[in-house]
Structure formats: structure tokens, C-alpha cells
Amino acid sequence: MIAETADSEDIKRAFGIDKKTWEDWRWQIKNRITTLEELEKILNLTERDKEEIGESLKTLKMSITPYYLSLIDQSRYNDPIRLQSIPSLLELEKTPYEVEDPLKEDSYSPIPGLIHRYPDRALLLVTDSCPTLCRHCTRRRLTEKIERKSTHLDLNGAVEYISSHREIRDIIISGGDPLILSDQMLERIISSIRKIKSVEIIRIGTRAPVTLPQRITPELCEMLKRYHPIWINTHFNHPKEITEESSRACEMLADTGIPLGNQSVLLKGINDDPDIMKNLVQGLLKIRVRPYYLYQCDMVEGLSHFRTTVEKGVEIIEALQGFTSGLAVPTFVIDAPGMGKIPISPQYVVGREGNQIILRNFEGRISAYTNPG
Ligand SMILES: *Cc1c(COP(=O)(O)O)cnc(C)c1O
Ligand code: SF4
Numbered sequence: 001m002i003a004e005t006a007d008s009e010d011i012k013r014a015f016g017i018d019k020k021t022w023e024d025w026r027w028q029i030k031n032r033i034t035t036l037e038e039l040e041k042i043l044n045l046t047e048r049d050k051e052e053i054g055e056s057l058k059t060l061k062m063s064i065t066p067y068y069l070s071l072i073d074q075s076r077y078n079d080p081i082r083l084q085s086i087p088s089l090l091e092l093e094k095t096p097y098e099v100e101d102p103l104k105e106d107s108y109s110p111i112p113g114l115i116h117r118y119p120d121r122a123l124l125l126v127t128d129s130c131p132t133l134c135r136h137c138t139r140r141r142l143t144e145k146i147e148r149k150s151t152h153l154d155l156n157g158a159v160e161y162i163s164s165h166r167e168i169r170d171i172i173i174s175g176g177d178p179l180i181l182s183d184q185m186l187e188r189i190i191s192s193i194r195k196i197k198s199v200e201i202i203r204i205g206t207r208a209p210v211t212l213p214q215r216i217t218p219e220l221c222e223m224l225k226r227y228h229p230i231w232i233n234t235h236f237n238h239p240k241e242i243t244e245e246s247s248r249a250c251e252m253l254a255d256t257g258i259p260l261g262n263q264s265v266l267l268k269g270i271n272d273d274p275d276i277m278k279n280l281v282q283g284l285l286k287i288r289v290r291p292y293y294l295y296q297c298d299m300v301e302g303l304s305h306f307r308t309t310v311e312k313g314v315e316i317i318e319a320l321q322g323f324t325s326g327l328a329v330p331t332f333v334i335d336a337p338g339m340g341k342i343p344i345s346p347q348y349v350v351g352r353e354g355n356q357i358i359l360r361n362f363e364g365r366i367s368a369y370t371n372p373g
Contacts, residue, residue: 011070014042022066025214029131029180033064039086044074056087061144063133068211071240080238080270084134091135091302100141102299102337111161113153117340121170124158125151126189130177132211134235136265136306138298138335143176159192166198172205179208179215183223194227202227205263207235213249221256233261233292237271239279247287254288261292264330265306266316272308274319281320281328291330296344298335310334310344318346322362 012022021027033039036054039062045053053062064085071081108117115123128142128151137143142151162168171193178186193202208215224230232253236242250260262284264271271277281291294316297307313332320329333341351358356368 008070008072011042011072011074012066015066023214025212025217028065028067028212028214031066032131033066033069034062039064042069043072052089053087056089056091060087060091061133062087063130065131065212067214067245068132071243078269080240083270084136084237084267085132087135088305090305093304094301095304098299098301098304099337100301103138103335104338105139111154111157113151113155114158114161116161116165116168120167121172122162122165122168123172123174124153124189124193125175126153126173126178127176127180129180130175130211131180131208131215134207136267136297136303138265138300139176140300140302153189155189155192159196162193162199163196169198169200170203171199171201172203174205177206177208178204179206179212179220183220186220187223190224190227190230201229201231203231203233205233205235209234209246209249209253210236210241213243213245216249216252218252221252224253224258225256228257230258231261232258233263234289235264236262236280236284236289237264237267239276239283242280242283242287250287250289260289262289262330263293263295264291265295265297266308266313266332267297267306268308270306272312272316274316277316278320278324278328281330282324285325285328291328293341294330294332296332296334299337314344314346318362321346 015022015031017027033042036050036057039045039053040050056062062085068081068085072085073079073081076082103117105115105117108115110116113125115125117123125139125142128139130137130143133144162171173189173193178189181189190202193199234250236246254260264280266272271280277294284291294313296310296313297303317329317332332344334344335341348360349357350360350366353368355371357371358366359369360366
């Protein structure tokens with residue numbers, strides 16, 4: 001797909017609306033691109049692209065906010081925004097290792113929409129919609145299939161379950177993307193959780209700062225502020241996603257007193273490169289977002305074209321550790337089927353001799369450390 005000229009300003013202009021409307025998150029949601037007809041009006045597509053997208057959309061869903069679409073550089077076939085948002089036939093391929101629900105979330109769900117996998121925290125799936133559907137979504141069984149399963153959170157049931165499991169001290173509000181809900185709906189959920197005495201912190205997992213930064217409004221921030229401690233984890237995958245708009249969204253949330261973390265997915269051809277990743281994590285610190293996890297792409301059906309080797313993830317962490325701010329280095333994790341998140345780190349302990357531990361530093365120098373005791 002090689003366009004003669006179009007850049008993001010052209011894409012923006014193609015929608016033919018004023019700045020104020022563009023900045024209205026409801027307009028962005030209402031005008032999401034979900035069909036090939038809509039897409040070809042905005043992007044220059046080759047006949048082959050059209051065929052491929054049309055074929056994919058027979059079984060998969062597409063949804064892209066005008067804002068996220070406007071970040072696509074049409075002169076690059078492998079544009080990272082394009083790869084994350086426009087469906088490809090590769091998603092219909094299944095390898096023998098892949099399954100629909102590798103994290104076995106469905107079997108850790110005592111109440112519809114509540115996943116209790118770890119001892120002291122639980123996850124709520126409050127919606128299965130998202131502003132932009134990411135092609136690499138781990139929960140695509142819920143978000144992306146046309147014949148998808150649906151989760152309907154039983155809020156009363158969840159509140160009752162959490163109240164009677166006093167070991168749960170951390171609630172993660174996730175989905176889909178919780179910020180696709182109205183402030184009123186969100187507040188209903190958050191306030192019900194906040195009333196439970198044993199819940200210490202509430203986290204929200206949302207990609208809205210990246211795909212719909214307009215969603216971060218002063219009203220939303222005012223509401224969230226009433227329910228502290230609130231933490232937010234977002235999902236930037238590429239430095240191109242750090243724009244004026246997404247920076248402002250993160251700044252507003254940080255100014256609300258919400259600590260921000262980032263969970264990236266390691267994606268082949270998008271961010272599986274130490275330089276790209278370094279730009280990303282350093283850029284995130286500048287907008288007050290702390291890189292939290294880097295995920296090995298889950299064994300979800302249809303994602304084999306995005307998956308890289310585990311060694312690639314380790315290589316990236318190794319290229320960051322010691323070479324840039326420790327704050328910028330995420331933990332690389334594999335959410336191994338049925339096992340939960342397992343951290344994978346480069347090896348810095350290279351041997352042991354008696355009470356001597358042989359260590360390697362980030363520059364590759366070797367030294368012995370005498371283990372006390
Ligand atoms: C990732 C995850 C959590 C949170 O894990 P942390 O390591 O605490 O961030 C909780 N529940 C489920 C089901 C998860 O997948
Ligand atoms: S925003 Fe999250 S839940 Fe929604 S499609 Fe993207 S990865 Fe999946």
C-alpha cells in the first residue's frame with residue numbers, strides 16, 4: 001500500500017470536521033472505522049489490500065478511532081499503527097500451540113466477568129468493547145470475533161465475592177477497555193468496589209490514552225480523584241504512539257495523582273528492536289509513565305505472525321538494563337498457559353564457586369562477590 005502523498009493531516013482532513021469535534025471523544029467513538037467501505041474512503045488501499053481486509057472481516061471485527069487511524073504513515077506498508085489496527089489474513093492462521101484462551105481465564109472465573117487467578121488480586125472484565133481493536137489482543141475471544149463470547153459482568157455478584165474473599169486487596173478493572181464506558185457507568189463500578197473495606201487499591205487497565213486520548217477529560221479526572229488510591233496501566237507499544245494528544249492525556253492523569261504504568265506487548269516487526277524499545281521507554285518516562293511489563297505475545301489463536309522468540313525479549317531487556325534509567329526498564333514476562341505471569345530476565349549470575357558468586361555486569365565484565373554467611 002503505497003500512497004502518493006497522504007499523511008496524518010490528510011487523514012484528519014478526510015473526516016472533514018473542525019478541531020473541536022475531533023477532540024470530542026464521543027465523536028471519535030461514534031465515527032470509528034469498522035468496515036472496508038469506510039476504510040477505503042480514508043486510506044489509499046490497493047486491490048489486494050481490499051481483498052485481504054474484506055476476507056478477514058468475514059470472521060473478525062475491526063474498529064479504529066479516527067485519531068488512531070490518523071497516526072498511520074501511508075507511505076510505509078509496515079507502519080506500526082497500521083499493523084496494530086488493520087486486520088490481516090495472517091490472523092486466520094492457527095498453529096498447533098495456539099488456543100482461544102491460553103491464560104485459562106474462563107476457568108478462573110467464579111462470577112461472570114470476575115477472574116481470580118492470583119491470591120490477593122482479582123480482575124474485572126467490565127466490557128468487551130474497545131475504542132480501537134488491537135490486532136494482537138490477548139482477549140480477542142471476547143473482543144474481536146464476530147461470533148464472540150460475551151462477558152456480562154455481574155457487578156453485584158462480584159462485589160459480594162470480593163467482600164467475602166478478604167484476601168483480595170487489589171482490584172484490576174479491565175476488559176475490553178473500561179474507558180469506553182461513560183463516566184457514570186465507570187463511577188458506578190468504581191464506587192461499588194471502593195466501598196469494600198478489604199480492597200486497598202483499584203487499578204484500571206486501559207489503552208484509551210493511546211487510541212483515544214480525548215477520553216481523558218477534566219470531568220473524568222475529577223471523578224477518579226474521589227476514589228484514590230487509583231493506579232492506571234496503559235498500553236503503548238511504539239514511540240510513534242507518544243503524540244501531543246497522548247502526552248497530554250497522561251499528563252492530566254498524572255496531575256490527578258494517578259501513578260501510570262505501561263504494559264507493552266513484544267510484537268514482531270513493530271517493536272522487537274532494542275532501539276525502538278529504548279525510544280519507547282525513555283519517551284514514556286518523559287510523559288510520566290513507568291514501563292511496567294513487556295509481555296511475550298500470548299499463545300492466542302491467530303497471533304503467530306506477531307510472536308518473536310523469548311531470546312529477543314531478553315536481548316531487549318539486556319540492552320536497556322544499565323544502559324538507561326532503571327526506571328525505564330520493564331519486567332519481561334511470559335504469561336505461560338495456565339501458569340500465570342513468569343518473569344524472564346537476562347542472566348547476570350554466571351557461576352558459583354564455594355561462597356563466591358560469579359557475576360556479570362551490564363558491560364560484560366566479570367567479578368566475584370563473596371556471599372556472606
Ligand atoms: C496480570 C493479571 C493480574 C495482575 O498481575 P500483576 O502482576 O499484579 O500486575 C491479575 N489477574 C490476572 C488474571 C492477570 O492476568
Ligand atoms: S485495548 Fe486491550 S482489550 Fe482492547 S483490543 Fe486492545 S489489547 Fe484488547
